[in-house]
Amino acid sequence: MAKQLIAVDDAAPGACVDVGITYNGVDTLASTSNLTVSGTTTLSSLSVTGNTNIAGDFSINTNKVQIDDVTGDITTAGKLQCGDDASFGVNATIDASSGNIATEGTITAVGTITSGSTLTVGGAAGFGGTLVAAGHGSKVIPLTTLMTGYTTDDTSDITATLADGQNGQIKIIKLIFKDTYKLYIIPANFGDGTNILLDATGEVAVLVFVDTAWHLVYTNGTLDG
Numbered sequence: 001m002a003k004q005l006i007a008v009d010d011a012a013p014g015a016c017v018d019v020g021i022t023y024n025g026v027d028t029l030a031s032t033s034n035l036t037v038s039g040t041t042t043l044s045s046l047s048v049t050g051n052t053n054i055a056g057d058f059s060i061n062t063n064k065v066q067i068d069d070v071t072g073d074i075t076t077a078g079k080l081q082c083g084d085d086a087s088f089g090v091n092a093t094i095d096a097s098s099g100n101i102a103t104e105g106t107i108t109a110v111g112t113i114t115s116g117s118t119l120t121v122g123g124a125a126g127f128g129g130t131l132v133a134a135g136h137g138s139k140v141i142p143l144t145t146l147m148t149g150y151t152t153d154d155t156s157d158i159t160a161t162l163a164d165g166q167n168g169q170i171k172i173i174k175l176i177f178k179d180t181y182k183l184y185i186i187p188a189n190f191g192d193g194t195n196i197l198l199d200a201t202g203e204v205a206v207l208v209f210v211d212t213a214w215h216l217v218y219t220n221g222t223l224d225g
Contacts, residue, residue, distance in 0.1 A: 128147075135150075135151070137158065140163070149175075150173070151176050152178050154179050158184065159184045162214060164213075173207075174198075175221075178201045190213060191215045196224065198219075204220060
């Protein structure tokens with residue numbers, strides 16, 4: 001038989017007030033109204049169907065899950081599962097249906113990141129490619145893709161400059177099609193010469209940025225010292 005908890009009404013001495021909490025005498029505590037706890041509370045099982053607002057630090061299972069009340073950081077030793085969309089501030093969300101994580105911040109991994117399918121990375125060390133329309137003159141090689149392809153025309157050479165990248169970044173530049181003129185690749189800082197000349201359809205240059213300069217890994221074009 002469930003027991004009901006009542007409280008004394010300070011405004012009306014001698015009167016009792018139903019606070020809407022029942023206790024079955026074993027392990028279940030149910031509340032039909034707001035429940036405020038100012039001290040330490042230990043629960044073996046907690047099921048919440050509505051919103052739960054916690055103003056202070058929140059820890060679960062001997063500090064295996066912690067939510068910092070100042071930064072909002074979540075620390076967990078196990079899995080973090082959400083049955084619905086999850087929103088962390090205004091710049092990070094997890095879509096419940098797809099599992100996609102969108103964030104405008106930085107994801108930092110102490111351990112290994114394992115991808116079961118395609119891993120797409122933006123930023124300066126990004127994957128993917130860009131094919132530039134046929135042209136001539138000065139070009140700026142983008143650092144946001146792994147590969148960039150150029151096509152020359154019958155007006156003049158392409159002189160493509162390559163700014164410094166991030167340490168360990170790889171960049172592939174290919175002459176997709178040569179019409180009449182050539183493609184010159186000119187790194188801002190080049191550890192192996194001055195520029196690379198691609199002068200035939202399909203020629204390619206592969207570079208890696210190490211410390212403060214680009215270094216040539218492979219080319220079937222011409223290295224201009």
